[in-house]
Amino acid sequence: MRTAYREHLEAYASDLRVMSETVRAIMSNATTALLETSLDNAEEALSLADSLKEIRERCEHRSMELLALQNPVASELRQVITSIHIVEDFNRMGALAKHIANTARLRHPREVVPADLRDTVADVAKLVDEMAELIDDQLISPDADLALEVNRVDDQVDALHRFILSTVTANDWEESNRAAVDLALVGRFYERYADHCVNVASRIVFLVTGQSPEDYADQKTIQI
Amino acid sequence: MRTAYREHLEAYASDLRVMSETVRAIMSNATTALLETSLDNAEEALSLADSLKEIRERCEHRSMELLALQNPVASELRQVITSIHIVEDFNRMGALAKHIANTARLRHPREVVPADLRDTVADVAKLVDEMAELIDDQLISPDADLALEVNRVDDQVDALHRFILSTVTANDWEESNRAAVDLALVGRFYERYADHCVNVASRIVFLVTGQSPEDYADQKTIQI
Numbered sequence: 001m002r003t004a005y006r007e008h009l010e011a012y013a014s015d016l017r018v019m020s021e022t023v024r025a026i027m028s029n030a031t032t033a034l035l036e037t038s039l040d041n042a043e044e045a046l047s048l049a050d051s052l053k054e055i056r057e058r059c060e061h062r063s064m065e066l067l068a069l070q071n072p073v074a075s076e077l078r079q080v081i082t083s084i085h086i087v088e089d090f091n092r093m094g095a096l097a098k099h100i101a102n103t104a105r106l107r108h109p110r111e112v113v114p115a116d117l118r119d120t121v122a123d124v125a126k127l128v129d130e131m132a133e134l135i136d137d138q139l140i141s142p143d144a145d146l147a148l149e150v151n152r153v154d155d156q157v158d159a160l161h162r163f164i165l166s167t168v169t170a171n172d173w174e175e176s177n178r179a180a181v182d183l184a185l186v187g188r189f190y191e192r193y194a195d196h197c198v199n200v201a202s203r204i205v206f207l208v209t210g211q212s213p214e215d216y217a218d219q220k221t222i223q224i
Numbered sequence: 225m226r227t228a229y230r231e232h233l234e235a236y237a238s239d240l241r242v243m244s245e246t247v248r249a250i251m252s253n254a255t256t257a258l259l260e261t262s263l264d265n266a267e268e269a270l271s272l273a274d275s276l277k278e279i280r281e282r283c284e285h286r287s288m289e290l291l292a293l294q295n296p297v298a299s300e301l302r303q304v305i306t307s308i309h310i311v312e313d314f315n316r317m318g319a320l321a322k323h324i325a326n327t328a329r330l331r332h333p334r335e336v337v338p339a340d341l342r343d344t345v346a347d348v349a350k351l352v353d354e355m356a357e358l359i360d361d362q363l364i365s366p367d368a369d370l371a372l373e374v375n376r377v378d379d380q381v382d383a384l385h386r387f388i389l390s391t392v393t394a395n396d397w398e399e400s401n402r403a404a405v406d407l408a409l410v411g412r413f414y415e416r417y418a419d420h421c422v423n424v425a426s427r428i429v430f431l432v433t434g435q436s437p438e439d440y441a442d443q444k445t446i447q448i
Contacts, residue, residue, distance in 0.1 A: 064305065067291065068298050077291050084305070088312060169402035178393035180401040181408040188409065 005072065012062045012083060013139065019055050019090040020136045022048055024129065027097035027193065031125040033104035034112055034186065042108070045101035052094040059087045082207045089196040089203075093132070096189045096196075103186055112182050114175050117167060121183075124160045124190045127153050131197035138201065144208045144216055147201035151213065157194040161187050229296065236286045236307060237363065243279050243314040244360045246272055248353065251321035251417065255349040257328035258336055258410065266332070269325035276318040283311045306431045313420040313427075317356070320413045320420075327410055336406050338399050341391060345407075348384045348414045351377050355421035362425065368432045368440055371425035375437065378422050385415040 026048045033042035063084050066072065072080060103112055113121050131153050138147060164187040167173065168180040205213045250272045257266035287308050290296065296304060327336055337345045355377050362371060388411040391397065392404040429437045 064301065067301050067305070071295065074292050077288065081288065081291070081308070084308065085312070088309070165405070169400075169405050171400075173401050176393075176395075177397045177401045177404040180405050181389070181393050184405040184408060185412065188412070 005066070005076070008062065008066050008069075009076075009079070012059065012066065012080075015055055015059050015062065016083060016086060016090075017136070017139050019052065019059065019087065019094075020132070020139055022052050022055065023090050023093045023097065024132045024136065026052070026094050026101070027125075027129065027132065030097045030101035030104070031122075031129075033101050035118065035122060035125070037104065037109055037111055039105060039108050042101045042105040046098060046105075049094050049098040049101075052091065056087055056091050059083070063087075078207060082203045085203050086200050089200050093193050093196045096193045099189050100186055103182055107182065112179075112186065114179060117164060117183065120160055120164060121186070121190075124157060124164075124187070127157050127160070128190055128194045128197070131157070131194055135197050135200045135204075138204045142204050142208045144205045144213075147205045147208075148213060148217060150197055150201035154194050154198050157191060161191040229290070229300065232286065232290050232293075233300075233303070236283065236290065236304075239279055239283050239286065240307060240310060240314075241360070241363050243276065243283065243311065243318075244356070244363055246276050246279065247314050247317045247321065248356045248360065250276070250318050250325070251349075251353065251356065254321045254325035254328070255346075255353075257325050259342065259346060259349070261328065261333055261335055263329060263332050266325045266329040270322060270329075273318050273322040273325075276315065280311060280315050283307070287311075302431060306427045309427050310424050313424050317417050317420045320417045323413045324410055327406055331406065336403075336410060338403060338407075341388060341407065344384055344388060344391075345410070345414075348381060348388075348411070351381050351384070352414050352418045352421070355381070355418055359421050359424045359428075362428045366428050366432045368429045368437075371429045371432075372437060372441060374421055374425035378418050381415060381418040385411050 026045045029041040029045035029048065032038055033045060063080050066080050067077075131150050134146060134150050134153070137143075165184060168183045168187075173180055202213050205211065205216055209216050211219070250269045253265040253269035253272065256262055257269060287304050290304050291301075355374050358370060358374050358377070361367075389408060392407045392411075397404055426437050429435065429440055433440050435443070
């Protein structure tokens with residue numbers, strides 16, 4: 001591959017990793033803000049979210065540069081287009097984590113999560129960070145099988161999300177309707193964050209194998 | 225512009241318009257399903273959402289083709305990249321409208337929207353369709369000023385969304401916590417749908433003027 005192009009692409013890849021790590025830091029602070037009613041962590045999440053905007057703009061600029069200046073061939077094109085999509089996913093993940101931090105800040109010093117659901121929300125937070133970590137690993141060395149692992153964790157997130165929704169909409173819910181709404185929205189923010197991890201993983205499977213994750217998984221089953 | 229490239233681009237533009245109209249049809253059916261507890265409209269929304277998937281895949285394929293085969297120059301590149309982003313926005317808008325249809329179907333034959341909030345939800349639905357129509361016009365003849373109009377309508381959507389949220393989280397809410405959660409989520413789906421209209425409009429302003437909507441609006445103020 002041409003040296004100049006390679007250098008541009010590496011700078012872009014490095015920005016993607018910064019985005020990925022910033023997103024995880026926003027979510028980690030948002031979760032602490034939520035579960036430990038910490039205003040400091042909420043503020044830290046919001047300030048990190050601001051810095052995400054700059055990296056995103058730099059990435060958008062870089063992708064245009066790569067496409068315009070370097071005349072990429074098909075495989076390089078696929079890589080740049082994949083990155084454009086991943087930047088958008090990271091951007092939304094940052095926004096969703098920010099919503100969680102904002103909910104914690106808005107209700108402070110009151111708890112958003114009642115004692116009964118604390119462990120469930122903590123589990124969801126742990127699982128979505130596991131997914132984000134898998135994605136982060138993918139950015140260093142793309143691997144289609146590891147990407148499929150993201151889907152497996154997502155199923156667990158979906159199950160816990162359904163449990164949260166059914167708890168807050170049940171007839172025997174003893175907290176306020178405000179608490180129910182807050183939790184339903186927070187649950188949705190985590191679930192959407194996980195969905196974006198799945199998107200990123202799918203893009204990476206496609207980049208590595210030229211197949212959708214479903215086709216790739218089917219083919220593996222046939223091989224076994 | 226080269227004839228072959230122009231033909232490819234026109235086919236792509238035509239697919240984008242089909243996506244835009246399909247998304248509006250999904251949302252229109254979803255709103256009727258919601259406000260008139262119509263199962264037929266809910267089913268129609270879900271079936272239209274399936275067809276959206278195919279158009280999206282065709283669009284993704286077309287954008288790769290345009291970039292790979294035709295060696296586009298800078299302004300053409302900007303157009304293709306803009307379209308890639310718009311396809312993603314339409315895709316999400318379709319998914320959000322589908323969530324509304326699904327909520328109506330899940331609760332059928334019960335009403336999701338209590339009498340007190342019917343007019344508000346109907347107003348939100350009318351406004352977001354107005355935004356989607358403005359976007360649709362943009363696809364035929366891009367115009368930066370018309371795109372800014374989308375932002376104005378979005379402010380009204382945000383105000384109504386805040387009203388819905390404050391109503392369902394208020395102490396004097398008389399319906400169930402399930403109704404509160406359903407409405408909070410449905411409100412959020414409409415609001416996110418509107419946000420995607422704003423995204424599309426911003427992309428079009430940038431394509432036409434080379435500026436962000438904020439910079440373009442500032443510059444217009446200075447000229448006046």
